[in-house]
Amino acid sequence: xxxxxxxxxxxxxxxxxxxxxxxxxxxxxxxxxxxxxxxxxxxxxxxxxxxxxxxxxxxxxxxxxxxxxxxxxxxxxxxxxxxxxxxxxxxxxxxxxxxxxxxxxxxxxxxxxxxxxxxxxxxxxxxxxxxxxxxxxxxxxxxxxxxxxxxxxxxxxxxxxxxxxxxxxxxxxxxxxxxxxxxxxxxxxxxxxxxxxxxxxxxxxxxxxxxxxxxxxxxxxxxxxxxxxxxxxxxxxxxxxxxxxxxxxxxxxxxxxxxxxxxxxxxxxxxxxxxxxxxxxxxxxxxxxxxxxxxxxxxxxxxxxxxxxxxxxxxxxxxxxxxxxxxxxxxxxxxxxxxxxxxxxx
Ligand code: SAH
Numbered sequence: 001x002x003x004x005x006x007x008x009x010x011x012x013x014x015x016x017x018x019x020x021x022x023x024x025x026x027x028x029x030x031x032x033x034x035x036x037x038x039x040x041x042x043x044x045x046x047x048x049x050x051x052x053x054x055x056x057x058x059x060x061x062x063x064x065x066x067x068x069x070x071x072x073x074x075x076x077x078x079x080x081x082x083x084x085x086x087x088x089x090x091x092x093x094x095x096x097x098x099x100x101x102x103x104x105x106x107x108x109x110x111x112x113x114x115x116x117x118x119x120x121x122x123x124x125x126x127x128x129x130x131x132x133x134x135x136x137x138x139x140x141x142x143x144x145x146x147x148x149x150x151x152x153x154x155x156x157x158x159x160x161x162x163x164x165x166x167x168x169x170x171x172x173x174x175x176x177x178x179x180x181x182x183x184x185x186x187x188x189x190x191x192x193x194x195x196x197x198x199x200x201x202x203x204x205x206x207x208x209x210x211x212x213x214x215x216x217x218x219x220x221x222x223x224x225x226x227x228x229x230x231x232x233x234x235x236x237x238x239x240x241x242x243x244x245x246x247x248x249x250x251x252x253x254x255x256x257x258x259x260x261x262x263x264x265x266x267x268x269x270x271x272x273x274x275x276x277x278x279x280x281x282x283x284x285x286x287x288x289x290x291x292x293x294x295x296x297x298x299x300x301x302x303x304x305x306x307x308x309x310x311x312x313x314x315x316x317x318x319x320x321x322x323x324x325x326x327x328x329x330x331x332x333x334x335x336x337x338x339x340x341x342x343x344x345x346x
Contacts, residue, residue: 001030009037012261014218019211022255023248031247038254038286045262046288048332051339052323053102053134053266054095057295057303058083062108064138065174066161068202068241070233070304071108077235081299082112089124091294096129101338103131104157104291109138119151126152132338134195139175139183142190149190154340156187159197159226163216164209171202184220193341195224195264200252201244202230210252218259223341224289225256225263228270231306246275250285257286262342264289272310279310280326289339290327292319 005018014022025031059082060071071078092103103125113121122133134155135148145156160180162168168177187194198213217225229244249271257265266289267282275281279290293311295303300312311319327334 001025001033006033006037009034009258010041012041012258014214014255014259016211016215019214019255019259020207023207023210023251025251031251034254035250035285038257039284041257041261042265042286042288046342049288049335049337049339050283050327050332051102051264051289051335052100052320053104053289053291053339054100055104055106055291055293055295056083056088056091057107057293057300058088058105059107059110059112060299060303061110061112062138063111064109064172066172067237068171068199068230068233068306070235070306071302072236075235078304079302081302083296083299085117085121087296088121089128091296092125092129092131095294096131099336101131101336102134102155104134104136106136106157107138109140115140115144115147119147122148122151122153132340136195139179142186145183145186145190145192149192153192155193155195155224157195157197157224157226158184158187159195159199160184160213160216162198162202162205162209163212164205167202167205167209170204193223193264193344195226196220196222197224197226197228198252199230199244199270200227200249201242203238203241205230210248214252214255214259217256217263221343222260222263223343225260225265226268227252227256227265228268229274231270231274231308233304233306243274246271246278246281249274249278250281253282253285253287264339264341266291269293269310270306273306273308279323280330283327283330283332290323292316292323 065072132154136157229249265287267279267287271278
């Protein structure tokens with residue numbers, strides 16, 4: 001591997017040219033060296049603790065028609081649900097009693113819950129537990145983001161999906177990249193720990209366009225970054241497209257770690273769903289977060305954004321045990337704090 005690239009990686013100072021060089025690496029020793037650099041950077045800036053987050057998919061009702069997503073509005077093969085307010089709170093209390101420190105509430109983009117209902121749910125959770133709350137609910141107005149921030153939401157994940165305008169339009173017939181980025185800027189300005197991120201090898205995506213993502217991640221300076229492979233869903237316009245690969249996803253995770261140094265970086269369920277040891281490999285390639293799905297069984301089948309999601313059949317308690325064992329097996333520890341962004345002091 002090019003010595004200059006190695007030095008620049010350790011400095012966290014990659015140009016577009018360097019990023020493209022890394023994405024094009026094909027020799028397995030070179031690729032492993034890239035992964036070991038990102039693992040070193042993770043160790044230096046983030047330490048050995050892995051943050052386990054509890055995920056709750058609160059609704060699959062969605063107003064958007066993202067061409068890759070199984071819960072897109074026009075998919076009539078999926079039953080739509082919305083969790084009850086009391087149910088969400090009850091689960092949050094249980095998770096808190098089981099020592100979880102972060103609840104991630106994810107869902108389709110919709111008005112299934114009014115902004116005020118969501119704010120009320122968060123106020124109750126904040127009053128009764130010591131958990132951090134993350135939202136991942138799509139694009140909303142500045143005023144709604146402000147209301148939720150004031151209610152106590154700590155973090156907001158809103159993947160940019162792709163930082164290339166043309167590809168963004170191809171993936172999202174009813175959205176534009178500028179609006180997504182404006183929403184991300186609003187979240188950051190309001191003081192959220194803000195998460196960006198993208199899919200890897202979405203249909204027609206080129207290496208140049210992947211470099212656009214890493215440059216965007218480098219320049220936005222996010223608190224969190226979510227990156228996973230694109231996975232084909234039968235009930236979407238992209239039903240004949242190929243899945244993203246393990247290797248390219250790991251390269252993108254490695255580069256995200258190198259350019260951000262200290263971002264919270266989950267080893268995603270999507271990666272675990274396409275590769276047997278995907279979750280572990282992600283943790284060995286710079287990741288420091290794992291999310292475990294606690295959506296009640298009666299709903300989670302319907303939150304099928306992509307098929308064969310790794311969490312579908314197994315009891316989440318077993319998954320927690322397996323993930324904890326896996327974390328220990330690679331010489332890492334499970335974090336006991338809230339796992340807030342290292343960019344803020346809490
Ligand atoms: N409505 C929210 C949450 C979307 S689901 C929002 O807009 O942010 C969370 C993420 O799942 C998305 O950001 C997308 O990157 C990913 N996703 C959706 N469908 C997918 C698929 N078929 N393959 C891989 N990732 C997918």
